Amino acid sequence: MNKELSKKQRRQFFLLNAGAFALIFLLLGFIVLQLLQSSAYKQTDESLKNISQDERSVTMEITRLKEGNPFLMPKSDFAPMENRSNRFNSQMILWSAEGKILNQAALGGRFAELQDLTLTQNKLDSIERITVKNGQQQLHFRSITRKLATPKENVAYVQLLENTDQIDESLQTFKTVLIMCMILFWLLSLAVSYFISKKNMAPILLAWQKQQEFVENASHELRTPLTIIQNSLQKLFTTPNHTILExxxxxxxxxxxxxxxxxxxxxxxxxxRSDANETTLTLKQLAPQPFLAQLIKPFQEIAQLDGKIFVLENYAAIPVTVDEKRIHQLLVILLDNALKYTKSGDKITVLSQITHDDWLLEVRNTGATIHDEDKKQIFERFYREERSRNKNSGGFGLGLSIAWQIVKDHHGKISVHDLKPKGVIFRVKIPAKQ
Structure with a gap:
């Protein structure tokens, strides 16, 4: 994947993550503000509704108007505690049918603030938000207006006002803090988005790199035999009269x-097929002892012809659940490697036993030792140790990669270790029950 395409893809990931975070923060902020506003005015609105329906409170205010005494107190505490309004923030205004404020004396200094207030009759018995100008300032109230069924003392309407300036200021402060926090955390999310986009691109770039290496290595491996076949056929054309024997x-x-x-x-x-997850295992119970005894016979014969010692330590007596064909392929790869990289007089040992819940398979040989650096890459595709495992052996560097995939498909582990004083151990552990 070229750098320009990589940058473009990373930029798309970054913008997608940044946009997602921004949308989440905006949605969260909107929900929090809506919940806060509804809860902030809830108690005020309930108080206004209760007092507007309390006939005794309305009657007391009309009595004060009638007697001309704004400080008149009730003889008994007849007003329920929950219906009493805070006299510093609440006002009850008595309106005439013509829209004139009648209890100016009871309002006192507040009348100067409310003198521009007008009676609205289109939203009776419902909570509304009103704003009253007082010079350069604006006062905000929650209000409910009620029409009296029977006018008393020329009072036709009763309006209750609750000042909400303190609540509004608190909400505004909270809104400012919330917006600043959202901006701050959104900026932090940009850094997180950049990091996430970089992390998301890492496996894509790795897969692309592996694909490129795979194509290059496969092309290289295919080129050599094709060239040889082409040269051989071209040579035949140069001698058309020769016999097959010649x-x-x-x-x-x-x-x-x-x-x-x-x-x-x-x-x-x-x-x-393994890369495309198209490989499926045909699992069934397998008796390890007869399976191994039959599988190693041709390898024992080849070893004997080459002057090599071949030993089978077959101790696994419990059936295991595996894909027989795939395990056969795995052992063929390991035994083929053992025969390729040993010389006359070397020893090859195959161990099979049940340890805990695993089927342990080991293929040991006293051939060339694998260097530590090569052990880290030996299961990679097309990898060959140039010093002792080279192209002259006839392999392509795919066998151990396929072996690793077979073991992985069986949820097992494969590893390579040194055999002291000289040699190699390929160790496979596969769960006995899949």
Whole structure:
């Protein structure tokens, strides 16, 4: 993936994450403000409704108007505590039918603030928010207006006002703090978005890099046998009168490379299916002892012909649940490697036993030791240790990668270790019950 495409993709991830965070913060802020506003005025609105329906409070205010005594107190505490309004923030205004304030004396100094107030009759018995100008200032109230069924002392309407300037200021302060916090955390989210976009791109870039390496390595491996086959066939055209026997060498060479190509394409197909998660296991119970005894026979014969010692330590007597064909392929890969990288006189040992809940398989050989740096990469595709495991062995560097995939599909583990004083151990642990 080129740098320009990588930057573009990362920028898209960043903008997507930043936009998502911004939308979340805006939605959260809107919900918090709506809940706060509804709860902030809830108690005030309930108090106004209760007092407006309290006939004794209205009657007392009309009595004060009638007697001309704004400080007149009731003879008994007949007004319920929950219906009493705070006289510093609450006012009861008595209106005439013509829209004139009648209890100016009771309002006192507040009348100067409320003198521009007008009677509205279109929202009776409902809470409304009103604003009254007082010079350069504005006063904010929650209000409810009620029409008296029977006018008394020329009083036709009763209006209750509750000053909400303190609540409004608190809400405004909270709103300012909330907006500042949202902006701050949104800026922090931008940094998080950049980090997330970078992390999201990492596996994509890694997969792209691996794909590029896979294509390059596969092309390289395919080029060599194809070149050999092409040269062999071209040579045959130069001697059209020769017999098959006379040209048996280039023919045999072309056939040999064709077999290698067939093996390579099979391995590539196996890996491609694994990458696409198209590999499925056919699990069934398998008896390890007869399975291994039958599998190693051809390898024992090859080892004997090459002057190598082949030992089977077959102790697993409990059936295991595995895919027989895949396990067969796994062991063929490990035993084939052991035969390739050992010399006459070396020893190959296959161990099979049940440890805890795992089927332990070990393929040991006293051949060349694998260096520590190579152990870290030996299960990667197309990897070959150039010093002792090279192209002359006839492999493509795909066998151990396929072995690793088979073990992974069985939810097991495969590892490589040193055999003292010289040699290699390939250790496989597969759960006995899948």
């Amino acid at each position: 040209e048996s060498k280039p023919i045999a060479q072309a056939l040999n490379e064709t077999r290698r190509l067939n093996s390579l394409t099979t391995d590539l197909l196996t890996i491609a």
